[in-house]
Amino acid sequence: MGTLETPIALTNTLNVGLVHDALVTVMAERCAADHVAMHSINPVVGECNDSQLNAIVDRPIHEAHVREAIAGACRDFDEGDVGAGAGTVCHGLKGGIGSASRQIEIAGKTYTLGVLVQSNHGCLEELTVCNRRLGEEIIAKRNARPAPEPNDRGSIMMVTATDLPVSDRQLRRIIKRCSVGLARCGSYFGHGSGDVMIGFTTANRMPAGGMHRVIPQQVLTEHTLELAFRAIAEATQEAVLNSLCCADAVTAEDGRVFESISKYL
Numbered sequence: 001m002g003t004l005e006t007p008i009a010l011t012n013t014l015n016v017g018l019v020h021d022a023l024v025t026v027m028a029e030r031c032a033a034d035h036v037a038m039h040s041i042n043p044v045v046g047e048c049n050d051s052q053l054n055a056i057v058d059r060p061i062h063e064a065h066v067r068e069a070i071a072g073a074c075r076d077f078d079e080g081d082v083g084a085g086a087g088t089v090c091h092g093l094k095g096g097i098g099s100a101s102r103q104i105e106i107a108g109k110t111y112t113l114g115v116l117v118q119s120n121h122g123c124l125e126e127l128t129v130c131n132r133r134l135g136e137e138i139i140a141k142r143n144a145r146p147a148p149e150p151n152d153r154g155s156i157m158m159v160t161a162t163d164l165p166v167s168d169r170q171l172r173r174i175i176k177r178c179s180v181g182l183a184r185c186g187s188y189f190g191h192g193s194g195d196v197m198i199g200f201t202t203a204n205r206m207p208a209g210g211m212h213r214v215i216p217q218q219v220l221t222e223h224t225l226e227l228a229f230r231a232i233a234e235a236t237q238e239a240v241l242n243s244l245c246c247a248d249a250v251t252a253e254d255g256r257v258f259e260s261i262s263k264y265l
Contacts, residue, residue, distance in 0.1 A: 098243025179237025
């Protein structure tokens, strides 16, 4: 439909249905409270498979957790191994939730572009931090090669929010550049890696209902998107690194230790 009808929720693979159902219930209640008829709704739920650290089959997420997440949404929030990032692994280290933003000025007006990631991708050998081949250094310090399958596998959810006045086509062009930030961190989008990008802008509001036939919108000219391309690449790179830096080491049930990157910085 081209519009968001619910909050964007992130979870693990086997909890998508449960979170989807909870979002429907929450939004149905909100519509009833606002006296708005809800004939259908399209929840947005992203996921990563966190089975390396999480007993994923237990599916521990319930409606109460979704309600708690929505109620607790705020400007300043925890990052690292929290929420949907509690069980994720990034470049062989403990991953999680990370965010970053940039401000750009166009025609005298300041716009914001922010990225939030749920990092669960990459391999240690390729990990790069500010052009430093940190993954290779870590492997050397351990005096051992990486795990038997040092492939770029797993997934990462990348959610972009902006107030830039752009069309859906322009927004798609912008969020594709999240891949530049991933590449700077050492990801090469390996087979089996689900690299998912979601984006929205708050600039052009779409009124509900069918009363409006023509809606005026503001849209940037194409050449002004250059600043946005650079900003989202930088923000994605920083968000991935923040997801690593803010996470603590975790020991899996099989005894494997997924260390925090902070040990090596």
